[in-house]
Amino acid sequence: MSKVKYYYDSETLSYRKIEHKKGRKWGYGLLAVTASFLAGFLLLLVYLNLPQIETPKEKALKRELQHMQLQYGVLNKKMTHAQQVLEEVQHRDDNIYRVYFEANPIPEEQRKAGFGGVNRYKNLEGYDNSELLIETNKRLDILQKQIVVQSKSLDEIAALAKEKEKLLTAIPAIQPVKNENLRRMASGYGMRMHPILKYRKMHNGMDFSAPTGSLVYATGDAVVKRAQRTTGFGNLVILDHGFGYETYYAHLSKFKVKKGQKVKRGEIIAEVGSTGLSTSPHLHYEVHKNGKVVNPINFYHGDLTAEEYDIMLNQSSLENQSLD
Template sequence: MAKIRYYYNTETCKYEPIKVTPKAMFLNVIGFITVSVILAAGIIYVYRSNFTPLKESILRSKNHDLKMEWKVMNDKLSEAYHQADELEFKDDKIYRVILDTDPIPTTIREGGMGGHNKYKEILEENIEQEDMVINTYQKLDRLKKKLYIQSKSYDQVSNVLSEKEKMWASRPAIQPINNKELTRLHTSFGKRFHPILKRWKSHDGLDFTAPVGTPIYATGDGIVTSAYLSSSYGNVVFINHGYGYQTRYAHMTKYIVDQGDNVKRGQVIGYVGNTGRSSGAHLHYEVLYNFKPINPINFFQRDLGNEEYEKLIEISKQETIPLD
């Protein structure tokens, strides 16, 4: 039940009920609604001006985090790119130089990557940070290509290295008998006037004097192509080392390898003797390159220190008669 309000009528000296007309009531209601709407609008305006709605605030925060993460990712990508550059540098300027192999051509390393069409899907999305995203994708693609080429390059370097290792192991690179004291080398290589035969004679190898039975070593990895008794060479072993190199070991008292045997550098293949046309116990040692005799002394440097090697060269220049 609505409350009845009273007022004091001075004329009648009585309290009388206040009569509210429908019009006054209507105006009151309208006034109340108007004030409420204005008040609400004011509150919303002040709130909007000073506070960000919660949802928008969360989105802004997420956006900020994403931008930070994108930046960190980009920095890491640049770092990886620089590391790939260093790998390229070491590959081209160090490994390939040591192995005497050409570097990967720049045209291959920096070949085309395709234009913007490659990123059509991103362009179609019409995203706000389009340039930033495409730039990162391009960087990533360049890194992928760089690493792919680098991986292929390492495969190639590894193959070259295996082949070089095989070649280094095969090359005749040590003295054929133990000659640490440098007392074994007897003659030099090449043409000289034979004082007994009284004529110029070619000596196609080096003679090492040593007691009968001194071990003789294969000077590089290879395959024995012959091992037989020759009237001139006596017991002789021929080894093919590949890459154009062959060696011969003559006048052995006996050999202990056979035709077709694989031998390793430093493996004993026989013993010093005085067989065939020989004027004393010694080893006649020859190195051939592309079937032509070359001076074996050129191959002993790796086996000796510089001083020892120079001494050996001096010894090889002495005028002595070959033992054949």
């Protein structure tokens, strides 16, 4: 309820009620509305032309954007470091691991391959920081792909290493008769005079002269392929080492293994004898690779010193008479 106002009329010496004119009242209202509109318009112009003036929400969004840019910068630095580490692993993989295990290096185009086809980053376009977002995601995708390639390569190397370990234990690498049991290394690999047939004949192995009953050892991990009496070799053991390697142990007096049995390098498999075409107790020893006879002198690196190996090499090269 509006207050009623009065004024004192000095002529009538009485109070009179103040009457407001309706037109003036509307004029005051219109003036107030116009002034409010002008003030709002002026404030809007000031706001639009002074960028430092921000609402609390805009300030929060700006801080969030700056934090995101900072995090993406840190992420890019981490990816750069990860890329350097990965490149070092790739270098060792191609130039050390794969060389040692005789595997072909991974082609550079396979390691560095990008992504073809549709635009993978279309959903990141149209923003103020689209370039930063797209570049970061692209680097991350390439890094992930290279890690997958390298991981598969290391899996392959691990499988090759396991196979290499089997190969190293399977290759014939020691003397089949210990030095303390040897009388002498009677005959080596090559053309020799046969003691019974009395003509020069290829001698496919090495003869180790030793007393009957001297122990004969497997020269590498293997499976017994044969353990039986034959005509020329007498009692014969053949070991299958895998990887194309086989070893023959002939003129034995006694078997210590049977066909199908697994043996380890250094395990006793027989005893020295003089069965078959033999003139005295000795072990005839042969090494076969992929079905071809090879010189056993190349397979004694596991238990001989350099001096002992030189002595054996000199003795094996002498063209004397074999014992079988």
